[in-house]
Amino acid sequence: MNSILRIIDLSETLISRIMFTPAEIGSMKISNRFIRSATAEFAANPDGTIIPEYLDLYSNLALGEIGLIIQGHLYIMDEGKAHKKMAGIAHDYHLDGLKQIVDVVHNTQTESKIIAQINHGGIHSVSKKAPSILEGKEAQAMTENDIETVIKSFGKAALKAKQIGYDGVQIHAAHDYLLYEFLTKRFNHRNDSWGGSLEGRAHFLFSVYDEVRSKVGSTFPVLVKLNNSDEPKQGFSITEAVEIAKILAEKGLDAIEISGYRTVRTKFESEAYFSKNAQIIKESIGDMPLAVVGGNRSLNVIEKLRHEFADFISICRPFIREPDLVQRFREGKKQADCISCNKCFKAPVIISCLDKRDSSTLEKKEDGSV
Ligand SMILES: Cc1cc2nc3c(=O)[nH]c(=O)nc-3n(C[C@H](O)[C@H](O)[C@H](O)COP(=O)(O)O)c2cc1C
Numbered sequence: 543m544n545s546i547l548r549i550i551d552l553s554e555t556l557i558s559r560i561m562f563t564p565a566e567i568g569s570m571k572i573s574n575r576f577i578r579s580a581t582a583e584f585a586a587n588p589d590g591t592i593i594p595e596y597l598d599l600y601s602n603l604a605l606g607e608i609g610l611i612i613q614g615h616l617y618i619m620d621e622g623k624a625h626k627k628m629a630g631i632a633h634d635y636h637l638d639g640l641k642q643i644v645d646v647v648h649n650t651q652t653e654s655k656i657i658a659q660i661n662h663g664g665i666h667s668v669s670k671k672a673p674s675i676l677e678g679k680e681a682q683a684m685t686e687n688d689i690e691t692v693i694k695s696f697g698k699a700a701l702k703a704k705q706i707g708y709d710g711v712q713i714h715a716a717h718d719y720l721l722y723e724f725l726t727k728r729f730n731h732r733n734d735s736w737g738g739s740l741e742g743r744a745h746f747l748f749s750v751y752d753e754v755r756s757k758v759g760s761t762f763p764v765l766v767k768l769n770n771s772d773e774p775k776q777g778f779s780i781t782e783a784v785e786i787a788k789i790l791a792e793k794g795l796d797a798i799e800i801s802g803y804r805t806v807r808t809k810f811e812s813e814a815y816f817s818k819n820a821q822i823i824k825e826s827i828g829d830m831p832l833a834v835v836g837g838n839r840s841l842n843v844i845e846k847l848r849h850e851f852a853d854f855i856s857i858c859r860p861f862i863r864e865p866d867l868v869q870r871f872r873e874g875k876k877q878a879d880c881i882s883c884n885k886c887f888k889a890p891v892i893i894s895c896l897d898k899r900d901s902s903t904l905e906k907k908e909d910g911s912v
Pocket residue numbers: 579580581582583613614615659714716717767801805806807835836837838856857858859860886887893
């Protein structure tokens with residue numbers, strides 16, 4: 543083998559070592575470093591039960607050898623349903639369908655793991671529950687009683703997820719939904735023990751975490767998805783995100799996934815748009831595994847993130863277009879086909895790629911847009 547070929551060969555070995563080594567999140571063994579970030583399917587029945595198409599969707603993701611699949615957000619109580627066609631984990635009648643999804647993933651024998659993301663939509667939900675009344679927005683300020691009920695509902699939902707066989711749960715504390723609304727001053731104008739200082743604003747998230755942990759026990763994997771900040775807006779800073787992540791690590795959180803403001807960007811100056819702040823967070827949380835999401839598209843950027851700080855790389859839209867993207871990367875593909883156009887939000891039956899253009903013929907800019 544001549545020396546150039548040997549260098550190429552070595553760099554390919556390095557790629558597989560960086561992205562395809564197994565790792566652990568708490569007691570959960572994950573076969574590689576790819577995570578499918580939670581992706582709402584927009585396909586549930588009006589009562590929150592799933593339709594059969596969910597099974598194909600999740601079977602294909604598992605067959606694609608994604609290490610960890612995070613299912614689209616599930617509402618923990620009726621009043622927290624964030625949008626139409628969202629699936630629930632609030633009632634016993636939701637559980638049969640969810641168990642079928644878990645089984646379909648576990649039966650593919652690719653070692654993919656699946657966890658449930660549990661959520662309350664806050665101001666975006668049918669009840670419009672929010673930390674405070676907000677000018678120009680329809681919102682219902684939460685009472686102490688409301689807060690206690692939501693905390694308990696998160697705990698019940700996490701326990702149900704454990705009982706039906708999910709490999710873990712992720713608490714959704716990002717993207718302007720209820721838990722994040724309490725963290726940011728953009729939404730939280732309270733001056734009681736659930737607002738004000740960072741300690742006050744984080745009281746709700748920490749109480750939910752403690753309740754979930756007390757229900758599922760110390761060895762069941764619990765993750766949190768958190769915004770890195772409100773940048774370029776103000777209300778929650780990177781310094782505050784670091785503080786929250788540090789405290790969650792001390793409390794025994796198993797892993798954190800870092801997202802941010804306006805997460806589904808159609809245009810971005812560079813890939814991996816939350817990576818700078820995600821790295822700052824990683825430097826403060828010791829050994830707790832961290833995943834970063836947001837615009838990760840090409841293998842060399844993904845590898846760089848992994849090399850520099852990230853334990854896992856989370857991807858959403860590219861897996862809608864190519865559920866087998868992990869396999870394709872392993873076989874030498876360098877760049878995901880997804881062009882971040884967001885047309886998939888309008889899929890008629892269940893989340894799917896609606897961009898019919900042949901991406902190999904499109905000239906992509908640096909930012910992945912066309
Ligand atoms: C159709 C769609 C549905 C989504 N649903 C969820 C969700 O249920 N929970 C969540 O935390 N994020 C959700 N997101 C955000 C993604 O998880 C991810 O943070 C975002 O798309 C950025 O990653 P990407 O550039 O790889 O797509 C959704 C994104 C899309 C495009």
